[in-house]
Amino acid sequence: MSDTGTEASEDRAEAEPEATAVAADLADERLLQSKGLSGWLQMQVNRLRSGDLGNLPVIIGLAVICIGFYAENARFLSSRNIVSITQYAAPIGIIALGIVLVLLLGQIDLSVGSVSGMAAAVMAVLMVNQGYSTLVGMLAGILVGVAVGAFYGLLFTWIGVPSFVFSLAGLLGFQGVLLLVLGENGTINLPSDSYLLEFTRFSFVTGWQSYALVALLVLGFLGSQYRSSVKRRAAGLGTPWWPMVLARAALLGGGLGFLTYYVNIDRGFSYLWILFVVLVMFADFALRRTVWGRHVFAVGGNVEAARRSGIKVNRVFMSVFVLTSTLAALGGLLAAGLQTSVSQASGTTDTNLTAIAAAVIGGTSLFGGRGSAYSALLGILVLQAITSGLNLAGVESEVRFMVTGAVLLIAVAIDSVSRRARSSSGRG
Template sequence: MADETPATALAADLADERLIKTEGLSGYFRLFINRLKSGELGSLPVVIGLICISIGFYSAEPRFLSSRSVVSITQFAAPIGIIALGIVLVLLLGEIDLSVGSVSGFTSATMAVLLVNEGQSMLVSMLVAILIGTAIGAFYALLYTRLGVPSFVFSLAGLLGFQGALLYVLGTQGTINLPSDSFLVEFTRFQFLSDVVSYVLVLLITLLYVGSQLWTIRQRSAADLTPPWLPLVLIKGAALLIGLGALTYYVNIDRGWSYLWLFFAFMVVVMDLALRRTRWGRHVFAVGGNEEAARRSGIKVNRVYFSVFALCSTLAAVGGLLAAGLQTSVSQASGTTDTNLTAIAAAVIGGTSLFGGRGSAYSAMLGIIVLQAIQTGLNLVGVDSSVRFMVTGAVLLLAVAIDSVSRRARTSSGRG
């Protein structure tokens, strides 16, 4: 896929910043409309979809938007959301990993066997499981970079192979129950932020955002570049404070923010910073946008593939461990039901392009919230699970169609 060159992108960004600084809020809204017309939809479709889903289910069952329901949606969305975060990375390269569900089940089963059957500590059991996930991703990378095996083929083989490995590791036990007083179960099911700490966290997040923007303004001004418009930064900071504060107040009516959800949100923020602010992240987008151009510019393409596949399987292992803690057990069905499809669908529905080079870490968060909201809403209104699969498929198809249309619009406008 041919993407805009760095020089073109930089010139466009500078022109956008000058427009906002010159015309203020009117320039910002005009720029927003122009981007929509050129196919730069960002997260807008998924946000609109989430609003429509919320209105629809609330009309059918008011409990859908209760504080308890919101807390449950975030808590149960986190494990697969972490797996979807790894899928975002491979999709940015224009590749796919169909085995993340099987890997998550196999690694969680390994952890359970070490912990319960072998008497190892929780820390050792978790570290071994995560390292196995990393090793699987590294093996995938070698198959791709050294032997040229397509990602679809080796990940499909992994889907079948690690599902069999899950059954082998569990043996005749079938199901292993985790100790109810273990750290993993406590962390995933029962630990929530107190009211005071949650509000302090909201304030800290807002201050960090505003502070980072002020630092950007200082750096760009020192380099004689057009800085972000200060009033707009302050407006966004105020909106962030009010929005997060109101949402925190609402979830605190029930149990508050779970540690599990906060861990997922933390990982999303870290991955977003890594993709947007580091050389590695720029290389990931460059390889996904045009591999040959990236190679000719001096980027170590094989290293990028190696890091991404290793991270994807590592995140699959982490997500599998958290899912095991949330369910308090590991069984032959762990990671083998709809985990693969849900993780991939979450990444795509959240806004990551199947064509590579376009997406965000926040795609995993937005997409899994949409899917978990659909599942929760359908359960509340008493709809059969078969309908959930059909609805999820329809939403996925719609997301891919929107991505294809917006990609065509970007191509015709010369910005993508």
């Protein structure tokens, strides 16, 4: 009896680690293993019930917007209009990408528009008035963004000035610097032979190059999934269900392939748009796959807990403020190239509101700790689609502002509701 009881106890002890691992695997969605199609569907249902909506609302909203404007005017979904939407969305989308980063920390930067205009003015003065090359002018403009971000970081980490206060001061102050730099003329036309204008206005990816980019994206997606599976299997965690991974890859390749074929009917995707997408992908990789990215989410979720866990909180804040202002400066330079000039209207309040609205509408939480680099891409597509659709419908600009405000309010309301749902389900 004693021997039998001892053997049974040993068997239970050996089984306990495996049972515990399985329990942990099922208790934490990040460790969940999809058991076929039904398991994957159940996981998606559980996410929605718990308030983890991800990018679903903005994707549905974008689809509704496209269908509605197409019903009003068939030209909305023409190849030429889609190319124009993506091309003109890119500069402010790059600025919105910086806003996503600062919102992830639960902070805000209200001066990105003014910084973008000031950087563009510095570039224009150096190129036109001082005779420097485009490269020197662009580097000087980007360094302006770096300097502003570093200054903001010092104000926040050393002195403790709230981000709302110093960025509001920057909005006003840097707009004054813009007027000062431009001088009495108020407008500087960029040289027509500048490769900045060539890049932003006339360079497009067509033919086999565009399809090669689609193939690279699909292969990159599969490689990322395979790498993740290898690491999770080595750690004893659940792995993705590969038939679903392959189905998603096929859907991604097919959708992008058709879209590429369709825009190639006109001019193809602009290099400006491709640059924006590459920056979004790079930011997404940095946020999800690097230590720095995990620290950004940790600080945005709970600053004090992050500090006590050993994270260099001040370094995280400093890096994000620098990146936000640098991306704002880059967006301003590209916008100047697209518009062929810099004026007193460059980087005005409309730029600030559009960039911030794009980040929030795309799904980045105002409360910090939740969001994605793709929020900038989806959000700016929504806003640019609204602008283009209303312009085709002949609607006045004041209506566009009202519609944008309504969409922003809806996005924040959805975020608040999903946040309460996550809290009630124990997801925080």
